[in-house]
Amino acid sequence: MASPTKLDMAGHGDEVTRNKKVVLRRYVTGYPTAEDMEVVVTSDVRLRVPEGSAAAVVVKNLYLSCDPWMRGRMTKHDDGDAVPAEDFVLGEALVNFTVGEVVDSTHPEFDAGDLVWGMSAWEEYTLITQTEGLFKINHPELPLSHYTGVLGLAGLTAYAGLFEVGKPKQGETVFVSAASGAVGQVVGQLAKIAGCYVVGSAGSDEKVSLLKSKMGFDDAFNYKSEGDNLGAALGRRLPDGIDVYFDNVGGATLDAALLRMRPGGRVVACGMISQYNLSEHQGVRNLWCIIPKRVRVEGFSCMDYHHLYPRFEEEMAAYINAGKVTVAEDVVRGIEKAPEALVGLFSGRNVGKLLVALA
Amino acid sequence: MASPTKLDMAGHGDEVTRNKKVVLRRYVTGYPTAEDMEVVVTSDVRLRVPEGSAAAVVVKNLYLSCDPWMRGRMTKHDDGDAVPAEDFVLGEALVNFTVGEVVDSTHPEFDAGDLVWGMSAWEEYTLITQTEGLFKINHPELPLSHYTGVLGLAGLTAYAGLFEVGKPKQGETVFVSAASGAVGQVVGQLAKIAGCYVVGSAGSDEKVSLLKSKMGFDDAFNYKSEGDNLGAALGRRLPDGIDVYFDNVGGATLDAALLRMRPGGRVVACGMISQYNLSEHQGVRNLWCIIPKRVRVEGFSCMDYHHLYPRFEEEMAAYINAGKVTVAEDVVRGIEKAPEALVGLFSGRNVGKLLVALA
Numbered sequence: 001m002a003s004p005t006k007l008d009m010a011g012h013g014d015e016v017t018r019n020k021k022v023v024l025r026r027y028v029t030g031y032p033t034a035e036d037m038e039v040v041v042t043s044d045v046r047l048r049v050p051e052g053s054a055a056a057v058v059v060k061n062l063y064l065s066c067d068p069w070m071r072g073r074m075t076k077h078d079d080g081d082a083v084p085a086e087d088f089v090l091g092e093a094l095v096n097f098t099v100g101e102v103v104d105s106t107h108p109e110f111d112a113g114d115l116v117w118g119m120s121a122w123e124e125y126t127l128i129t130q131t132e133g134l135f136k137i138n139h140p141e142l143p144l145s146h147y148t149g150v151l152g153l154a155g156l157t158a159y160a161g162l163f164e165v166g167k168p169k170q171g172e173t174v175f176v177s178a179a180s181g182a183v184g185q186v187v188g189q190l191a192k193i194a195g196c197y198v199v200g201s202a203g204s205d206e207k208v209s210l211l212k213s214k215m216g217f218d219d220a221f222n223y224k225s226e227g228d229n230l231g232a233a234l235g236r237r238l239p240d241g242i243d244v245y246f247d248n249v250g251g252a253t254l255d256a257a258l259l260r261m262r263p264g265g266r267v268v269a270c271g272m273i274s275q276y277n278l279s280e281h282q283g284v285r286n287l288w289c290i291i292p293k294r295v296r297v298e299g300f301s302c303m304d305y306h307h308l309y310p311r312f313e314e315e316m317a318a319y320i321n322a323g324k325v326t327v328a329e330d331v332v333r334g335i336e337k338a339p340e341a342l343v344g345l346f347s348g349r350n351v352g353k354l355l356v357a358l359a
Numbered sequence: 360m361a362s363p364t365k366l367d368m369a370g371h372g373d374e375v376t377r378n379k380k381v382v383l384r385r386y387v388t389g390y391p392t393a394e395d396m397e398v399v400v401t402s403d404v405r406l407r408v409p410e411g412s413a414a415a416v417v418v419k420n421l422y423l424s425c426d427p428w429m430r431g432r433m434t435k436h437d438d439g440d441a442v443p444a445e446d447f448v449l450g451e452a453l454v455n456f457t458v459g460e461v462v463d464s465t466h467p468e469f470d471a472g473d474l475v476w477g478m479s480a481w482e483e484y485t486l487i488t489q490t491e492g493l494f495k496i497n498h499p500e501l502p503l504s505h506y507t508g509v510l511g512l513a514g515l516t517a518y519a520g521l522f523e524v525g526k527p528k529q530g531e532t533v534f535v536s537a538a539s540g541a542v543g544q545v546v547g548q549l550a551k552i553a554g555c556y557v558v559g560s561a562g563s564d565e566k567v568s569l570l571k572s573k574m575g576f577d578d579a580f581n582y583k584s585e586g587d588n589l590g591a592a593l594g595r596r597l598p599d600g601i602d603v604y605f606d607n608v609g610g611a612t613l614d615a616a617l618l619r620m621r622p623g624g625r626v627v628a629c630g631m632i633s634q635y636n637l638s639e640h641q642g643v644r645n646l647w648c649i650i651p652k653r654v655r656v657e658g659f660s661c662m663d664y665h666h667l668y669p670r671f672e673e674e675m676a677a678y679i680n681a682g683k684v685t686v687a688e689d690v691v692r693g694i695e696k697a698p699e700a701l702v703g704l705f706s707g708r709n710v711g712k713l714l715v716a717l718a
Contacts, residue, residue: 084651250647272647283642288609288631290658292443297656299649 007045007058007127016044021093021123022064022338027076031277031346036074037094037339047125048104055107056129057116059100064122064335065148066342066354067182068248070096071276084301093121099137099147100126107131115140117147122338124358135309139317143327149182149353150327151316153302157270158186159312160305162246163194165298166268170195172243173262175234177223177253180207180328182353183270185215186316187246189325192216196244199237201230201253203348210351214326223253230256241265249274251282258286258295267297277346328352366404366417366486375403380452380482381423381697386435390636390705395433396453396698406484407463414466415488416475418459423481423694424507425701425713426541427607429455430635443660452480458496458506459485466490474499476506481697483717494668498676502686508541508712509686510675512661516629517545518671519664521605522553524657525627529554531602532621534593536582536612539566539687541712542629544574545675546605548684551575555603558596560589560612562707569710573685582612589615600624608633610641617645617654626656636705687711 007019019042028036049056073088073095088094098120102110110116110131118134120126128134137147149155161183168174174191178184179200188211191198200211200220211220219237226233234242234256241262247254250272261267275281290297319325330350332341338356345354366378378401387395408415432447432454447453457479461469469475469490477493479485487493496506508514520542527533533550537543538559547570550557559570559579570579578596585592593601593615600621606613609631620626634640649656678684689709691700697715704713 254646269646269650271650275647281644281647283644284646285640285642287613287628287643287646287656288634288640290656291628291630292658292660294658294660294663296658297646297649299651299653299655301651301653304653 007047007050007125017047017125018043019045019123019125020335021121022335023091023093024074024088026090027087028071028074029279032071032074032343034339034343037342039336039339045125049106049127053106054129055131056105056127057102057107057110057131057134058104059098059116059120059126059128060103061098061100061120061124061126062357062359063099063145063148064338064356064358065097065099065152065154066332066338066345066350066356067096067154068271068273068276068345070094070342071346093123093126095119095121097148097153098122098126099144099152110134110136115144117152122335124335133306138313142317142320145329145331145355145357146320146327148355149329150186150320150325151313154182154353155186155316156305156309156312157302158183158190159316160302160308161268161270161300162187162190162244164305164308165300166244166246166266168194168196168244171197173197173199173238173241174244174246175238175242175257175260176200176246176248177257178202178248178271178273179211179217179220180215180352181248184246184248185211185328185352186325188217189215189319191244192218193319193324199234201233204351207351210328214328216326231259234260244268246270247272250284251275255284255286258284258289261289261293261295263293265293265295267295269297269299273346330354332356334358366406366409366484376406376484377402378404378482378484379694380480381694382450382452383433383447385449386446387430387433388638391430391433391702393698393702396701398695398698404484408465408486412465413488414490415464415486416461416466416469416490416493417463418457418475418479418485418487419462420457420459420479420483420485421716421718422458422504422507423697423715423717424456424458424511424513425697425704425709425715426455426513427630427632427635427704429453429701430705452482452485454478454480456507456512457481457485458503458511469493469495474503476511481694483694492665497672501676501679504688504690504714504716505679505686507714508688509545509679509684510672513541513712514545514675515664515668515671516661517542517549518675519661519667520627520629520659521546521549521603523664523667524659525603525605525625527553527555527603530556532556532558532597532600533603533605534597534601534616535559535605535607536616537561537607537630537632538570538576538579539574539711540607543605543607544570544687544711545684547576548574548678550603551577552678552683556597558593560592563710566710569687573687575685590618593619603627605629606631609643610634614643614645617643617648620648620652620654622652624652624654626654628656628658632705689713691715693717
């Protein structure tokens with residue numbers, strides 16, 4: 001993945017600009033608050049790839065992606081902990097996916113003016129020296145914001161997780177948690193296209209309504225209304241059980257789903273957002289039943305499926321252009337609101353893919 | 360699987376015999392005791408397939424297999440519970456694998472005198488009407504008792520679980536729990552043959568010594584001596600992590616192993632004997648780490664691999680004949696001792712594959 005380093009401070013006679021950025025002030029335990037972050041301004045950066053640097057690009061960020069996995073990087077980990085990405089550096093811009101425009105490039109594959117998405121940072125301008133995780137945008141006729149979600153990493157995660165890990169067959173049942181979220185909404189709609197019966201869970205009646213009325217889910221329910229009866233809620237909606245559970249939340253929902261898996265079922269372990277803010281994880285009590293039911297529970301990283309991105313982008317753009325996939329985005333405007341937006345993600349305040357528009 | 364029904368009571372002039380059997384007296388909660396079972400004698404059964412019956416065989420049982428999965432069938436379950444097999448019927452012989460000799464047959468594939476192993480019952484004579492789970496013994500030059508374990512279902516479970524589910528590659532690390540048990544001892548030795556570095560855990564120093572001195576494990580440890588430091592015990596012996604964890608125990612060992620899995624690792628979920636006698640299962644707290652590590656946790660049933668049995672039997676017999684696989688059996692003599700033997704399995708009293716010799 002690209003690892004942004006700092007833009008040069010301007011020298012005498014250069015064109016200079018300010019760079020607003022969201023930095024982490026302190027490492028977080030439990031639920032993050034907006035005060036754990038801070039928006040700071042650097043006044044005189046130069047929008048050029050520094051001389052003597054390896055091939056790199058400077059990107060003007062237009063949309064910042066807000067994602068659950070950012071929570072893990074806000075905690076200070078010990079060396080050797082199993083973490084998917086390094087801890088954020090205090091005082092530096094949060095690292096995550098953005099959509100942007102190249103404003104300078106010394107890289108042969110990128111030119112100024114190119115629209116791109118990929119690993120960048122929560123700031124207005126980012127120098128990207130490692131460009132393996134940077135993709136050109138081939139469908140600018142679609143809203144660029146979609147490249148933070150349905151056409152970006154969330155979409156690829158849904159696509160790879162569902163088809164490469166979950167491997168649903170036509171006529172099978174698919175259950176998705178956090179179903180209106182960035183990944184869940186794509187999983188559910190792709191599963192419908194694949195001919196499955198699809199049920200989603202979400203955290204509000206508004207989200208449930210969105211899933212059923214706009215996104216073609218066969219059924220959906222508000223897990224907060226079900227309390228301790230998640231198993232019964234699943235049993236009513238999927239009386240013959242679940243073939244593929246696409247798990248974005250872990251915890252009680254995973255436990256309930258395990259008991260409802262059909263023989264030979266697959267649990268796609270994508271995320272466990274219910275656990276990210278807990279100092280000690282809840283135990284999964286029903287894992288035993290994967291033995292009598294011969295269930296596969298598999299974690300995956302969409303980083304392993306970057307090679308599928310070109311095919312995925314074309315397929316997904318065609319679905320969106322044809323109206324077969326509906327996109328729900330929750331757009332917050334202005335980098336100043338980014339910390340609060342990210343905090344809201346962990347209480348489920350957003351409806352649809354959460355992102356911050358800068359331009 | 361074969362589902363034994365009752366042998367006829369003798370009529371006038373028939374040759375009759377007694378039939379001793381181990382029956383379940385009451386359903387069990389928590390750890391079973393010998394008093395939950397009873398040895399009863401039927402005095403006048405006829406050793407013939409009843410007239411008018413479908414093709415069937417009468418088997419004289421020579422060895423009874425004692426297996427952890429019998430515990431599940433000693434509990435009264437509700438309809439719809441996820442169980443691999445039906446509850447035992449109170450007052451009837453416990454159903455499980457045996458090795459025996461056919462004494463009468465109306466089935467075209469079996470003749471009187473054939474040595475067989477398969478699903479039968481804990482009694483001296485059993486009528487087997489469903490013969491799909493009955494196999495002829497092709498290597499009578501080996502101890503017949505081996506067909507309760509290394510050459511029977513335990514061996515096939517080890518073989519299918521390791522190679523079809525765990526898929527170890529040469530040079531990878533394999534960790535096996537309950538490693539001196541019926542399945543574990545075979546897993547470890549097959550993994551060595553496949554060129555892996557193999558570590559086992561077991562519940563006594565005697566068992567650990569057996570693994571290291573007789574069975575070629577690269578390392579082994581007594582989990583009872585490690586207390587709450589299972590993670591450190593694994594870390595010392597497998598500093599670069601675990602590629603394949605063959606889990607026979609679940610619980611704390613599974614939790615510790617999950618944290619030590621290497622990226623792309625596989626957990627073969629074969630059994631969770633640590634949980635079988637608990638009224639509420641312990642939660643698995645470290646399941647989350649399968650996501651960053653892209654680990655697959657897969658339950659399986661060796662019933663799905665019966666088609667591999669002929670190939671397996673030939674391979675395994677060759678390994679034993681060549682001295683490449685060493686077999687440890689814990690043989691209890693006499694059906695009267697069977698209840699106590701089975702109870703001891705759950706406290707780990709046995710060293711090696713536990714079985715009861717009748718003849």
